[in-house]
Amino acid sequence: MEALHDFLNQILIKHEYVSSAVTLEAKLKEDLGLDSLAILTIADEIEEEFDISLEAEDLSEVPKTVSDLLNLIQKRKG
Amino acid sequence: MKNSFIPKFYQTVSRCPEQEIVFMNKKGEYQTYSYQDIWNRSLKYAQFLVENNIKPGDVVSIMLQTSIEYLSLFIACQQVRAIPVSLYPPSSFTDLDGWEKNTIRMIKSVDAKVVITENKILKFIDFSSACSSIDIDKFEKFNESVFKVDTLFKNFSEEDLCFLQFSSGTTGNPKAVMVSQFNAMKNVDSIDSSLSENELIGVSWLPLYHDMGLVGSLLYTIIKGGKLILIKPNDFIMKPYLWLKAISDHKATATVAPNFAFGLVCKRMKHKSLEGLDLSSLEYALCGAEMIHQETIDKFYKKFEPIGLKKSAVTPVYGMAESTLAVTFSNFKEEIIWKTFNRDFLSSGTAMESSRGITLCSLGEPLKEMNVDIRDEESSLSLPEGKVGRIFVSGSSVVSGYYKDPVKTNENFHSGVLDTGDRGFLYQGNLYICGRDKDIIISRGRNYYPEKIEERIFQIENIREGKVVASSYWDDINGAEEIVIFAEIKNIKSLDEESLNNIKSLIFSEVSVEGIRAKEVVLVDKGVLPRTSSGKLKRRETVKLWRSGRLINFEDDFKVRLNLVKRYLKIKLDSMNLNLGFNKKRAS
Numbered sequence: 038m039e040a041l042h043d044f045l046n047q048i049l050i051k052h053e054y055v056s057s058a059v060t061l062e063a064k065l066k067e068d069l070g071l072d073s074l075a076i077l078t079i080a081d082e083i084e085e086e087f088d089i090s091l092e093a094e095d096l097s098e099v100p101k102t103v104s105d106l107l108n109l110i111q112k113r114k115g
Numbered sequence: 116m117k118n119s120f121i122p123k124f125y126q127t128v129s130r131c132p133e134q135e136i137v138f139m140n141k142k143g144e145y146q147t148y149s150y151q152d153i154w155n156r157s158l159k160y161a162q163f164l165v166e167n168n169i170k171p172g173d174v175v176s177i178m179l180q181t182s183i184e185y186l187s188l189f190i191a192c193q194q195v196r197a198i199p200v201s202l203y204p205p206s207s208f209t210d211l212d213g214w215e216k217n218t219i220r221m222i223k224s225v226d227a228k229v230v231i232t233e234n235k236i237l238k239f240i241d242f243s244s245a246c247s248s249i250d251i252d253k254f255e256k257f258n259e260s261v262f263k264v265d266t267l268f269k270n271f272s273e274e275d276l277c278f279l280q281f282s283s284g285t286t287g288n289p290k291a292v293m294v295s296q297f298n299a300m301k302n303v304d305s306i307d308s309s310l311s312e313n314e315l316i317g318v319s320w321l322p323l324y325h326d327m328g329l330v331g332s333l334l335y336t337i338i339k340g341g342k343l344i345l346i347k348p349n350d351f352i353m354k355p356y357l358w359l360k361a362i363s364d365h366k367a368t369a370t371v372a373p374n375f376a377f378g379l380v381c382k383r384m385k386h387k388s389l390e391g392l393d394l395s396s397l398e399y400a401l402c403g404a405e406m407i408h409q410e411t412i413d414k415f416y417k418k419f420e421p422i423g424l425k426k427s428a429v430t431p432v433y434g435m436a437e438s439t440l441a442v443t444f445s446n447f448k449e450e451i452i453w454k455t456f457n458r459d460f461l462s463s464g465t466a467m468e469s470s471r472g473i474t475l476c477s478l479g480e481p482l483k484e485m486n487v488d489i490r491d492e493e494s495s496l497s498l499p500e501g502k503v504g505r506i507f508v509s510g511s512s513v514v515s516g517y518y519k520d521p522v523k524t525n526e527n528f529h530s531g532v533l534d535t536g537d538r539g540f541l542y543q544g545n546l547y548i549c550g551r552d553k554d555i556i557i558s559r560g561r562n563y564y565p566e567k568i569e570e571r572i573f574q575i576e577n578i579r580e581g582k583v584v585a586s587s588y589w590d591d592i593n594g595a596e597e598i599v600i601f602a603e604i605k606n607i608k609s610l611d612e613e614s615l616n617n618i619k620s621l622i623f624s625e626v627s628v629e630g631i632r633a634k635e636v637v638l639v640d641k642g643v644l645p646r647t648s649s650g651k652l653k654r655r656e657t658v659k660l661w662r663s664g665r666l667i668n669f670e671d672d673f674k675v676r677l678n679l680v681k682r683y684l685k686i687k688l689d690s691m692n693l694n695l696g697f698n699k700k701r702a703s
Binding site: 055 | 608
């Protein structure tokens with residue numbers, strides 16, 4: 038999970054969405070200020086990296102925080 | 116009857132039953148349906164609507180992604196003379212709380228009888244406070260089709276509503292535009308009269324709950340009998356190259372998108388991903404729905420001319436949901452006309468070309484059966500060419516108003532003439548837009564166009580691209596309308612006070628190039644400036660929040676935190692009987 042967290046931090050910083058590492062509790066929209074364009078951009082990178090789909094099969098899966106997103110990636114990686 | 120969707124589309128299906136609608140998925144794979152397939156499928160859907168007690172005139176909310184199901188259901192609604200209204204379906208990353216509230220409000224505002232959507236949405240959201248709901252899978256599984264559209268042909272009327280569409284940017288205050296069968300078919304005719312007579316092969320990723328996607332891409336193409344390749348909007352945002360790959364794969368002749376999309380493909384497509392692409396088939400890429408920036412379009416040409424993009428491809432257009440869609444188109448065969456106008460003359464109401472000033476692009480001439488009238492703000496009298504005023508539109512595609520909302524209808528429609536709220540002028544027969552009236556900055560008797568000021572500031576280092584608001588507020592002390600600039604800054608937390616002051620000075624000096632002085636510059640962290648659902652910054656809302664102290668100003672926040680640290684240190688130091696001068700009153 039830590040490696041995933043690092044990976045996410047790297048892409049967030051690479052795209053200049055954040056300037057330093059983000060905490061697990063940070064909310065994607067309210068705290069990190071990610072708009073739909075930003076979220077879809079990082080989702081694409083994650084999907085490409087792990088060859089998974091982040092498409093929600095169930096809307097309760099929609100990630101709100103960094104931790105939700107990492108859990109979703111982990112789940113899809115199987 | 117001539118100006119109704121079903122009779123027209125039926126003719127097209129009969130003429131070219133094998134013509135194709137193609138859906139491209141995120142992997143770049145295609146799924147193809149013939150017009151005949153789609154027609155047969157829509158008859159089945161229509162039968163299922165009837166079984167579910169949907170009657171002529173009932174409003175049906177379609178909350179589906181761009182898909183064969185969306186298309187079949189839209190056509191089925193036409194067959195049973197129900198009124199479809201397309202709503203934004205939540206994606207895998209939608210903030211559901213805000214979405215649900217808005218969506219329920221939109222459904223209620225049109226008094227929809229039913230919402231038709233995917234099971235995964237129905238499992239999560241309860242629509243019962245607004246209307247009933249049906250799972251789209253049930254339409255697919257339904258097998259009986261006894262619906263005979265031919266018997267109903269005599270019932271179609273051009274006065275019926277073809278669909279409702281929510282005008283863009285109306286998040287908190289939904290306004291559903293009533294597009295009649297006559298309006299819709301006339302707008303399709305008007306569009307057709309100014310575009311190419313060659314074979315139409317279109318590519319679109321635009322959302323179908325937006326006028327440019329629904330009318331400009333889908334309806335226009337299927338009435339005309341063209342081939343259409345459709346991409347889901349989110350798939351395009353994730354993988355912008357899909358748009359150009361589809362154009363290249365299908366030798367497409369037509370596409371349409373707002374300015375930002377041209378910028379996005381430039382930014383996100385690496386040179387390597389251009390290999391093997393060929394854009395030489397593209398006759399035109401209509402560009403509308405927001406201000407068109409010369410810099411963006413220049414970059415687009417520079418990047419894609421080497422793979423065959425024609426220098427005349429990008430075609431600026433103007434339109435809005437209230438006129439069904441299209442109002443003016445520039446000539447698709449010619450290069451964009453950019454003209455520079457003298458700033459002082461323009462802000463005092465006259466368009467005069469000049470070597471320096473504001474560069475704007477021509478949006479072309481009014482389409483067939485459409486008229487543009489520039490009127491004086493105060494007297495409401497028509498202004499001659501070259502005079503800046505408010506843009507009024509009339510003609511066969513202008514709708515009669517907002518659904519069940521006479522108050523908002525009376526605000527914007529005056530005896531069949533639409534007050535667009537946009538400011539612009541006609542010059543050498545072409546329309547030019549300088550801004551939205553409500554956003555315009557009027558300071559010391561002069562008008563300024565916020566877009567132009569913001570564009571200057573985008574160029575400053577550390578400013579988040581596109582995340583700048585220029586606006587004005589009434590300053591009681593000076594008794595004047597003063598200019599205020601808000602800018603979202605990259606990595607703001609890592610910048611020291613000196614860097615922040617530098618950015619501020621640069622902003623002050625860029626604004627002064629426009630001939631005015633900003634009274635205040637407010638630097639904020641990312642995501643602070645309020646936006647509409649489509650991502651446009653809300654200028655007036657930003658000022659309102661700031662004036663009421665509810666906008667999180669980074670520097671204030673910084674000072675608050677600094678003071679907390681100082682107070683903490685003071686307590687610590689006091690407890691150690693030390694005083695290094697924090698909060699010490701100065702001797703007078």
